[in-house]
């Protein structure tokens with residue numbers, strides 16, 4: 001009897017020791033949660049503010065499943081404090097790699113230092129931060145300044161024969177976010193070469209369709225002559241189109257419209273000549289992110305900056321590619 005009891009105790013003790021080892025994963029590169037053997041990636045998404053974001057979330061989730069990576073996903077609902085809380089929770093859970101798309105540029109130093117102290121590599125996706133580059137492993141995403149410049153170049157061409165002022169209104173993205181800052185910078189610097197082109201009003205629509213509509217309504221009331229609307233994403237442009245129609249004007253004709261993203265709804269409006277030009281911003285970052293996650297988990301060195309390849313679209317080009325568009 002006594003013999004049986006000590007054998008059972010010994011087996012129990014051995015099982016707890018094994019469980020503790022497997023579940024720790026503390027210093028292992030790819031220990032994963034509870035010894036699953038899979039790489040664990042903690043991902044903090046900005047929110048679900050736009051069609052672009054929905055496509056980006058799908059790309060990340062699908063690619064993690066295909067790559068066999070255990071994805072822990074959280075939606076910050078456009079709030080920096082939620083992102084910081086998620087990142088801290090990923091640090092506590094000892095995930096192998098952390099990735100996030102920062103809602104704004106500033107305020108990340110402390111949490112990035114915490115991740116570094118815990119030896120967890122951090123990958124920035126989509127948006128930049130103003131922290132020192134030594135605090136993250138790599139940054140994968142678009143060149144937002146270039147996107148703004150592309151819209152600026154199109155505007156210069158579109159209004160090159162204007163003899164008087166061309167009144168421009170700008171719907172900016174989320175205040176303090178990298179795409180809002182950089183697209184504005186690229187656009188305004190480019191159009192500066194033609195003094196006829198003037199930004200008469202510039203306001204944030206927070207990258208959402210509802211806000212784009214609301215702000216455009218106010219801009220239409222305050223400014224009797226608007227020649228061009230530059231919206232920092234398709235969704236705000238689509239909201240603005242509703243406001244323009246409600247004001248009895250024809251979008252794309254009475255007011256020219258240029259946007260950024262090239263999601264399906266934007267491309268549909270472009271093909272229908274309600275938008276005149278779109279600079280692409282690709283949300284399909286998932287596959288590359290999973291490759292980088294594997295490398296980071298294995299301790300391999302990563303290129304510090306990886307820029308997404310993108311193009312631009314006219315109405316005719318949109319009509320040609322619409323049926324094959326993935327998002």
Ligand code: AHR
Nearest residue numbers: 049050052179207233281
């Ligand atoms: O950071 C990328 C931007 O964020 C996209 O242009 C916009 O649609 C999204 O909300």
